[in-house]
Amino acid sequence: MIPNDSNKDNLLTDSVTTASLNSSNAAFWKNDWLNVQSSLSSLRNSLASFPSSPLRIMRVSQLDADLLDSELFGLFKEQLWLLFSPQIKQTFEPELLAILHLICRLTVLESGATYGAQLQNLKYRNEKQHWGGLQSITKDSPLTTYQKFAYIALTVGGQYIWIRISRLVIAQGWSELSEDDPRKIFWKVLQKVENIYKTVSLLNFLIFLYDGKYSTLTDRILSMRLVYARRIMNRQVSFEFLNRQLVWHAFTVNLIFLYRKLFLKKFNIILICFS
Structure with a gap:
């Protein structure tokens, strides 16, 4: 059965909505990732000051x-x-x-x-x-x-x-x-x-x-x-x-x-x- 024009419009609307949601989620995670970069950098730099077990090679x-x-x-x-x-x-x-x-x-x-x-x-x-x-x-x-x-x-x-x-x-x-x-x-x-x-x-x-x-x-x-x-x-x-x-x-x-x-x-x- 060939879909009518209304079904085509609904499919197009759903695809556009899904794409917009994906783009908004990507933008959301990207902004959060950029915001935590400074904290991650300071955390990496502070790891060197923590004591750790020495690596022993025979x-x-x-x-x-x-x-x-x-x-x-x-x-x-x-x-x-x-x-x-x-x-x-x-x-x-x-x-x-x-x-x-x-x-x-x-x-x-x-x-x-x-x-x-x-x-x-x-x-x-x-x-x-x-x-x-x-x-x-x-x-x-x-x-x-x-x-x-x-x-x-x-x-x-x-x-x-x-x-x-x-x-x-x-x-x-x-x-x-x-x-x-x-x-x-x-x-x-x-x-x-x-x-x-x-x-x-x-x-x-x-x-x-x-x-x-x-x-x-x-x-x-x-x-x-x-x-x-x-x-x-x-x-x-x-x-x-x-x-x-x-x-x-x-x-x-x-x-x-x-x-x-x-x-x-x-x-x-x-x-x-x-x-």
């Missing part, structure tokens, strides 16, 4: 994460050294080590955690956003872009620059020059900087053993704290790293065998020409 898990990263780097280095001649390794060792460090640290840019930290159910968070009463909240603040790139710059670039300067000083024998020589003074400054760094790193480690927050000096400088990625996950020993290491070892052995047969001689000749 120290052994954080140390195991660093150990796994070191083992992974050593595995890469061991396989890489088999590809090059001793002359190439001696000449380009700082650059090759920097590339390996960069590969091992790139996961921080993507997931906010190193490979070893992921195996230990850990990730980095921006601790600047969790001071005071916000320390134990469920949602963790992610790392900023500045923290990620600064972490890469300090751990990879800083170590590379230090190795290069040390090799230059040792190769040219700056430590054996006269006391008035600027190069000898620069060498003494390097020695003092190294001693200060080792002392501060030791103090940072002792503080870490006390409060369990920052295992390295770089983490403390950048306010990057390791926390649990999934807090409800059982704390058990994971053999995932061992399984992946076995798979990676078998894969790299086969890859190196093929590389030696196909590309090693040509690649070494090219590097020797540029060295």
Whole structure:
């Protein structure tokens, strides 16, 4: 049956009434939401002053994460050294080590955690956003872009620059020059900087053993704290790293065998020409 004109008018009137009610309700809630923003802001700011239970992360898990990263780097280095001649390794060792460090640290840019930290159910968070009463909240603040790139710059670039300067000083024998020589003074400054760094790193480690927050000096400088990625996950020993290491070892052995047969001689000749 086709509706008449009166029914059409009634339907149109009902739809207009419903739309007006929805718009009025939306305006009502919007006004209330805007009115309480100042109160919500003051409440958020006051949360930091309330006492809260400290967030405790197992120290052994954080140390195991660093150990796994070191083992992974050593595995890469061991396989890489088999590809090059001793002359190439001696000449380009700082650059090759920097590339390996960069590969091992790139996961921080993507997931906010190193490979070893992921195996230990850990990730980095921006601790600047969790001071005071916000320390134990469920949602963790992610790392900023500045923290990620600064972490890469300090751990990879800083170590590379230090190795290069040390090799230059040792190769040219700056430590054996006269006391008035600027190069000898620069060498003494390097020695003092190294001693200060080792002392501060030791103090940072002792503080870490006390409060369990920052295992390295770089983490403390950048306010990057390791926390649990999934807090409800059982704390058990994971053999995932061992399984992946076995798979990676078998894969790299086969890859190196093929590389030696196909590309090693040509690649070494090219590097020797540029060295």
